[in-house]
Amino acid sequence: MQPPPLHRNREFVALWIGNAVSWLGISISSFAYPLVVLQATGSAAKAGLVGSVLTATTFFLRLPLGALTDRWDRKRIMIACDAGRAAGSASLALALAFGRFHLWHVLIVAFLEGSLGTLFGPAESAAVRRVVAPEQRREAVALNQSRAQLPGLVGPPLGGVLLSTSRALPFVADAISYLVSLIAVLFIRTPLRDPPSEHDDTRSIFEGIRWLWRRPFLRALLLWMGLGALAFGGIGLVILVLARSRGASSFELGVMFSIVGAGMVAGALATPRLIKQYSGRTLVVTSAWILPAAWFLLLPTHSPYLIGLLGAIASFLGPAVGAVLFSTIATEAPDHLQGRTTAGAIQISSMPAPIAPLAAGLLLGALGSKQTVMIYGAFLLGLAVLATTSRGLKEQG
Numbered sequence: 001m002q003p004p005p006l007h008r009n010r011e012f013v014a015l016w017i018g019n020a021v022s023w024l025g026i027s028i029s030s031f032a033y034p035l036v037v038l039q040a041t042g043s044a045a046k047a048g049l050v051g052s053v054l055t056a057t058t059f060f061l062r063l064p065l066g067a068l069t070d071r072w073d074r075k076r077i078m079i080a081c082d083a084g085r086a087a088g089s090a091s092l093a094l095a096l097a098f099g100r101f102h103l104w105h106v107l108i109v110a111f112l113e114g115s116l117g118t119l120f121g122p123a124e125s126a127a128v129r130r131v132v133a134p135e136q137r138r139e140a141v142a143l144n145q146s147r148a149q150l151p152g153l154v155g156p157p158l159g160g161v162l163l164s165t166s167r168a169l170p171f172v173a174d175a176i177s178y179l180v181s182l183i184a185v186l187f188i189r190t191p192l193r194d195p196p197s198e199h200d201d202t203r204s205i206f207e208g209i210r211w212l213w214r215r216p217f218l219r220a221l222l223l224w225m226g227l228g229a230l231a232f233g234g235i236g237l238v239i240l241v242l243a244r245s246r247g248a249s250s251f252e253l254g255v256m257f258s259i260v261g262a263g264m265v266a267g268a269l270a271t272p273r274l275i276k277q278y279s280g281r282t283l284v285v286t287s288a289w290i291l292p293a294a295w296f297l298l299l300p301t302h303s304p305y306l307i308g309l310l311g312a313i314a315s316f317l318g319p320a321v322g323a324v325l326f327s328t329i330a331t332e333a334p335d336h337l338q339g340r341t342t343a344g345a346i347q348i349s350s351m352p353a354p355i356a357p358l359a360a361g362l363l364l365g366a367l368g369s370k371q372t373v374m375i376y377g378a379f380l381l382g383l384a385v386l387a388t389t390s391r392g393l394k395e396q397g
Helices: 010-041 044-071 074-097 103-131 134-144 149-165 169-186 207-213 216-245 250-277 280-296 304-315 318-332 335-349 353-367 369-389
Strands: none
Touching: 010 044, 010 074, 010 103, 010 134, 010 149, 010 169, 044 074, 044 103, 044 207, 044 335, 074 103, 074 169, 103 134, 103 318, 103 335, 134 250, 134 318, 149 169, 149 250, 207 216, 207 335, 216 250, 216 280, 216 304, 216 318, 216 335, 216 353, 216 369, 250 304, 250 318, 280 304, 280 318, 280 369, 318 335, 353 369
8 A cells, every 4th residue: 555645644744844943943043152142251262162062062972862762762852852952942041031141051051952952863863764654764854854954044044133133032933943843743643663672782872883884885975975074064164265355245255155055955855856866876976076066166256156156056966965875774774773873874974074164274274265275176076086986885876
């Protein structure tokens, strides 16, 4: 019997909408955090500390929290995470509404958001796998790629509007978004975890990484994505400095990055169709060659709008490549490893990301924007060759 289409699957739709709304709240609050701290303290270092707390929390807790999602009831995990994040954001909104600002309070809320979000993510990914038919898992994961893109595009300007009215409002919106997600989770009736088996090892936090490493396609894809994170994490800074050196105004820079963001949104919306029509290797290799081609075209390009268009073209297939990774995990990894394989994949693919902006800044300071573009272009070209010749990626050709 043919399963109903995903848009008629009440549980999948509930998860999709709930998490999309919570992503919007995250985008709004992420924009507001440093500005609120900067306004209250006048210290850029303290404003940056919030981002460091979020980054460090997710990095160090991702693997152990991923293991917990394979051991505990996933529905209860999601409810507890949404309730905790809503309470944290609401407490900050209340304090700010009464004119009370304490940096330690902001850092605690940031830690709560980071840790509970890191726990929620693998649990929700495993839940999506459970509420759809096995043959629909790849499509469901592909549809989920669009959830974070549009909120990420509209969240910052919406956060700016709310912040201009009251510095408490972005965190009110954040708290409400988590409550919407919590209500969506309550619609789930499908059991979100197989009954425990004596053969299931839920103790080792590295079992998911070991499972990934034994799959040639996933191992090759994760290594390629991990190397790519060295470039992707610094590309935004390189483009910003290049455009500024060519006379772009602040308004033009904003439009430029909006164009790049629009390219990612378009790619996310196209991902379900792309996943159906093309193999994982085809999407990865095509993306790998588009990246250096678009990047080298930056050298003769002076218009910030054309630079934004090149960025949009380069980032179009990014959501599809992510969907290749996570849909393969959703369809192939056993249920008792879903949390750890998802967390492990994110950890490996993003491992170099924290040093990428620093590396970009050092290169720009030492060599200037034009030479840095050349170096990044050569690196991206090497990644394209690696993707094309990789034996592991040919396992899913």
